[in-house]
Amino acid sequence: MLVFYEERLVLLSVPKTGTSAYQEALQTRADQAITNPPELKHAPLYRYNRWIRPMYERVCGVELEVAAVMREPISWLGSWYRFRQRPFMEGKANATHGISFDQFVRDYCKGQQPGYANVGSQAKFLETQKNGCHVTHLFRYEDQMTLQEFLEKRLDVTLSLQKRNVSPAMELSLSPDVEALYRRKKPEEFALYDSIS
Structure with missing residues (x-):
């Protein structure tokens, strides 16, 4: 997460969306750069709303715009799947070695996800809060420019920008029935993505 006080802007670091490259390029320019631990670097909007936003609102009297x-969604899960295929992950509980991409997505759609498929939710990460705190500027990963x-x-x-934290290259395809399952079980992911103008 990067905070630019003078510009009244915070950039959230949604996992697997290329934001590590922006963090590296801009962290010395930021007024506040949270780069570690991952739970804070990748703080979702609800954590920003609970801890960071009130600090700026109460102490500085400002409301920051939020960019993310x-x-x-399918590409996002593909990136997680490939990320957990890295050689050093083999044998670890969160590794996806020996698991097909179809199975990974099926398991992601379950109520009780196995560890390797428990990767969170972009829609939940970016969800508008009850007090009105929301993402002001939402960009598609596929439109970096x-x-x-x-x-x-x-x-x-x-x-x-330099590429950082990149998942291994790998051809992935999702069978039509598993894609239909994903769209049926997690419609909020696709609805939010489709709403980005």
Whole structure:
């Protein structure tokens, strides 16, 4: 998570959406950079709303706009699946070795997810809060130029991004019946992604 006080902007770090590259490029420019531990670096909107937002509102008297990135839901699960295929993960509880992508997505759709499929929810991460706190600027992962142009203009910087925390390359396909299951069980993921203009 990065906070830019003068620009009244916070950039949330949604896992598997390329935000680590932006964090690295902008952390020295930010007024507050939360890069560790992962539970705080990847704090969802509800944690920002509970802990960070009140600090700026009460102490500084300002409301920050919130920017975030969302990845197409199937691609997002594919990135998690590949990320947990890295060689050093073999034998660990969260590894996806020996599990097909179809099985991974089926298990993600269960009420009780096995550890390897327990990767959270982008829709929950970005969910508008009861007090009205919401993501002001939501960008598609697949449209990096729009996000980059927004940040460059808003922060008056020129960005040079390096890929970080990249999942291994791997061809993945999801069978039509499993995709239909995913869309039926997690419609909020697709609805939020489709709402991004």
